[in-house]
Amino acid sequence: MTPAPRLRVLAAMSGGVDSAVAAARAAEAGHDVTGVHLALSANPQSFRTGARGCCTIEDSRDARRAADVIGIPFYIWDMAERFRAEVVDDFVAEYRAGRTPNPCLRCNEKIKFAALLDKALALGFDAVCTGHYATIVTGPDGRRELHRASDQTKDQSYVLGVLDERQLAHALFPLGDTLTTKDEIRAEAERRGLAVAAKPDSHDICFIADGDTRGFLANRLGAAEGDILDEDGNRVGSHDGATGFTIGQRKGLRIGRPAPDGRPRYVLDISPVNNTVTVGPAEALEIAELTAIRPRWCGTPPTGPGAYTAQLRAHGEEVPVTAEAEGDELRVRFERPVRGVAPGQAVVLYDGTRVVGSGTIAATTRARAGTAG
Template identity: 85%
Template sequence: MTDTSQRSRPLRVLAAMSGGVDSAVAAARAAEAGHDVTGVHLALSANPQSFRTGARGCCTIEDSRDARRAADVIGIPFYVWDLADRFREDVVEDFVAEYEAGRTPNPCLRCNEKIKFAALLDKALALGFDAVCTGHYAQVILREDGTRELHRASDMAKDQSYVLGVLDDRQLAHAMFPLGDTVTTKEEIRAEAERRGLAVAKKPDSHDICFIADGDTQGFLANRLGRAEGDIVDESGTKVGTHEGAYGFTIGQRKGLRIGTPAADGKPRYVLDISPVDNTVTVGPAAALDVTALTAIKPRWCGAAPVGPGTYTAQLRAHGGETEVTAELVDGELRVHFTEPVRGVAPGQAIVLYDGTRVVGSATIATTARREAATA
């Protein structure tokens, strides 16, 4: 197998430049490899001042200026493309709707699927580009039979393959990740940026959700969905507190519950279930979070769909570890059983399956089964 981050022939490459150091170095490496590179910054808000300020986000006016300056230093053409309407519909509105339904979405994964490798790629191909280049840490491997596979980055500490698990064969065929095969620290990437004269070398990494300006997810949802007081109950159904909107909670949450009645055993309680129908949040002990199995819907495969049951490792959150599972596709749903129980698994999250370092595919968690009972 060979890594396709450095293609054998020059390509017309569209480099998505967020204004951060990773995407700038990725674009510079693609240009240095001999490709015909054009930089593009995605304007994802009709009012970019409402997004994160300073260096914390990837959607501000400052970020677009940083991206333009980096493109000038690299010596490549640069454009800003307005995808604000598409971003609002496919990412922001989806995020709000998922929370309203009692689920916990991952907006970064949805952005990669719908914006960077759907809307952006489609436009790039229509304009005659061969590939889209990003600063993600992952690898696209070209096999001898001509098929492509998505693999983890060489440096597991920076691996971002989880949020790319939604990419299909067509998208992988036009994806380029110049940082994925590099076993370097972030400090070394910054040093490389500084050697290249890129002003973003010392710019802090972005964090949290770009479209929530102050980082207050619960406040953002309250403004969109309105406050709706409801009950917090224990496993027996006894009321132990109140809340101002069930959408403000996630499965496994411990902090911010504001429960007036302590547990009989004196131990902390966690969110076990969220019911948007009756606006109720159920809490209980940590042991009640143990999930032994789940079903997931809307599977997307980085290659052919698996046939029959198989043993894999699974990742359940962007910065989480791996856990061993058996999985099988049944009537379009992914049925997953964990070798050892796991905690904090919530409907709406993505599960990504791996075969070694290869990404098999991803799906959206619909229901979970706990050690003693099944919970939707």
């Protein structure tokens, strides 16, 4: 058997346990590994202690200590301005437009596998290594394919669905093809002498210091009182800023009177133009199809309509769909209605465990009476 080639690998080290173990495994596999921590905040003291996403001084120190233990060179690269422009400003702009973005996908697309990868390749590195749980498989045609992690309970392929063929050719995910639990990853880190073994995970948005997304948006977009309407346009309550709501939201609506049938109501639509939020019953959330824009393909784009499964959230279920790419749009029809689909979210298509590609949801068609959302 021909041994795997020795690569020059740049390991993105966030300061957490996953990226530290990934870097250690890459080094143990015989690659020439250099660790790098991305400084993504111009004022890291303002970001939450222990946050995932390279956001605190503590994280940078943890990453440096891990690199020292592994025995690899280590650097800190300042990408705060790029991160602010590509991720934070985009996040605010999407909410201003009434959409619900996913900043983790945006960061993977624009920072870790664009800005970071481009710089790595310019410096002579062969690949970028991260602690994501996903698998890269070489297909029958010799091309690299992105697949779900072996342990699908930890799978993170959804947030990597924005990677294109070129980026996959230079990606390395050492954690994705092993059936290990998170406790076992922590135990491995401890065996390797990595102090981050017991460091807690964070699943919040890394650049929102206190986890208060509504307050974060109000500070940047302002808070203006508006109406909460039912499906017939009747005023049923008020709010202090439409940008603080998401499609499918039930709690925190401050509706003055109950629905005539006594059932709970959910956010169906957000209109930043007239600062209104429309609410209605759960069944009105059911979506029959959607249109996504800016499709990105993890390999050769599909031709013609095809049967796939689709995932609409990072930890959401797979649902069977028929999908077809038409120029710069992706049309997806669900075999059964799904709920809580919001413009701005990503739809990721799968063929078995293989990630086919993704798109940003631009419009939806409701199952009930075929109304658009």
